Amino acid sequence: xxxNDERVTCEICDAPTNLDDALFDEQAEVYFCDNGCFxxxxxDNFHDIVEQYKELHVYAG
Ligand SMILES: [Zn+2]
Numbered sequence: 001x002x003x004n005d006e007r008v009t010c011e012i013c014d015a016p017t018n019l020d021d022a023l024f025d026e027q028a029e030v031y032f033c034d035n036g037c038f039x040x041x042x043x044d045n046f047h048d049i050v051e052q053y054k055e056l057h058v059y060a061g
Contacts, residue, residue: 010037013033
């Protein structure tokens with residue numbers, strides 16, 4: 001079996017991370033080494049995330 005050893009770089013801490021272990025945000029197209037870095041990123045991008053959530057899930061009654 002072929003091992004995928006492709007490396008990606010964490011958006012937050014710049015850690016090189018195995019592609020198989022990394023988290024990928026398909027919207028922002030960035031990688032994170034773990035959930036903690038994703039949460040840091042989410043804090044920094046809170047406004048964008050709220051806007052996007054609103055577009056997708058929030059309707060005027
Ligand atoms: Zn990281």
